[in-house]
Amino acid sequence: MRILKMNRLIWLPLIVFAAAIGSAAQNAPEVFKVDPPSWWTRSSLNPVRLMIRGKNLSGARVQALTRGFRVVGIPKVNERGTYILVDVAIAPIAQPGAARLRITTANGIARTSFEILAPLGRNGRFQGFSPADVMYLIMIDRFSDGDPTNNDPPQSRGIYDRKNKFYYHGGDLQGVIDRLPYLNDLGVTAVWLTPWYDNYDHPNQIELKEDKPSTGFHGYNPQDFYAVEEHFGSFAKLRELVDAAHRSGIKIIQDEVVNHTGPYHPWVDDPPTPTWFNGTKANHLKNVFQTWVLHDPRPVEELKRETMEGWFLDFLPDLNQKDPEVARYLIQNTLWWIGTTGLDGIRMDTWQYVPNTFWHDWTSALKREFPKFTVVGEVKDGDVVHTSYFQGGRVRDGADSGLDSLLDFPLFYAVRHAFAEGHRLDEVPKTLAKDYLYNNAEILVTLLGGHDDGRFMSEKGATLAGLKLANAFVLTTRGVPQLYYGDEIAMTGADEPTTRGDFPGGFPGDKRNAFSPTGRTREEQDLFEYIRKLTRLHTQLEPLKSGALINLYSSDQQYAYARTTKDAAVVVAINNDNKPITIAFEVGGARLVNGTRLADRLGSSKDVRVENGKLNVALPSRSAAIFVPR
Structure with missing residues (x-):
């Protein structure tokens, strides 16, 4: 009996010790993701704030273990222990390569890394765009399938189906690379690509289209702001595209979103801070789109709040840029995409729904790092008074947004009315007569079509003759002319998603190839040649570029x-x-x-x-x- 008791006394501490070890192992810190994953030396933004997502991170200490790379200040950990926000400084002497981080809690150690980059050369990169350019909008998924192997990726099976107009159709970054000679021949000097962010990997059961699930083929519902959608390719392929475009004399414009995330972003159920979003999935305002209150000196505050903080379509989580951590994250994200790829410009989605104070900080950081860079904002409204309110150069709502350019929707509607619908042509100069309301109307982006509107040729009364005239005007008036893919061959489509149709010949199995003259009808070829003549005149004649x-x-x-x-x-x-x-x-x-x-x-x-x-x-x-x- 004494031996048995002694054995119990010996084994009891061992059992307790083993249980403690097991508990610690079970609660050991883990790292899932680091945003941003990399940064370059000699950046104007230094230190860089890292968001480390994982679990069991409460009480964490973060140590940098690489020369020229150090932690600055005290890390912030959210209440659930799933995010660390920590600043790291990169010294000029830091060598490109993996920089090691060690994360220590009471229950163990986790290790992760961060990539230090050499800065990209400035020559031929970060160029900005101007009225000397001819811009061409491409919806990546619907333009050209250059790599069929990524049509149905393993991490997102089952959402590729060309017969389903709301699913992925196979267009990708390789397809754009393959069509650079076509764009050169057309006279394009800048390509605006719809968002390439990684979107959700499964059917969207929240947003139903025609009572069926949809997908994020359009790119505007990101689930990861630092990753390329796998249906489109990889980050390396994006770099290849930007470099190839630059060699061809074509600039690349990124389509960005900072107003909201997609409904399946990990933040939705686990926000990094309590005020990361305006509201929560269970309790939020619905956007009422009463944008007129944004420039009203006596706004109805409830309407203004619903317009600025409401969730788009009642399901797209509205980011709260007034939260300093959200603002810092978004600013760094923009700088990262530019600095790691060599982009030339940004088209910013849903500009008017984001506070001007944020835009001031965002554009200031961008211009410090990339002084020649240009940004065009989407303010979708036909009223010049409203649209002009958002261009930079003047203090609005307590800050100068610094916005260079706007999509000229007031002129877009006037052009459509006149040349497609047969209304009075003097509606066009009457719209231009209000240019004095803009800080700089010369840099506005003039357009005939886009992915959110029915195509020109689907307007009531539209003809090929009218489409020619509309192009003749857009390519000779003030501003930066923008074409929409497929309008050069008179593609049709009255609404979403038919306005986002597949370019014929861009996909395996297509019956004809409209990228080639032999694959176009006589009418398509005539229109293509007419527009090509206009783009070449725009390039050749200095008054059309800067007059x-x-x-x-x-x-x-x-x-x-x-x-x-x-x-x-x-x-x-x-x-x-x-x-x-x-x-x-x-x-x-x-x-x-x-x-x-x-x-x-x-x-x-x-x-x-x-x-x-x-x-x-x-x-x-x-x-x-x-x-x-x-």
């Missing part, structure tokens, strides 16, 4: 204007009527002297000559002319 816009003539269905620089002038005349007409107008504003002879570079009108300070221009029905002095 002042001067109105010369306006009536119900005719419009003439000049683009002038110090040394040159171009005169554009448009007849939107179904019958030919001769118009006469003074050209003194274009500084064209008597006797100057001008030729139509589009070839639809005869040469004209300045007489008594005027031009008499004979225009065929539904035609445009671009007159250049001989």
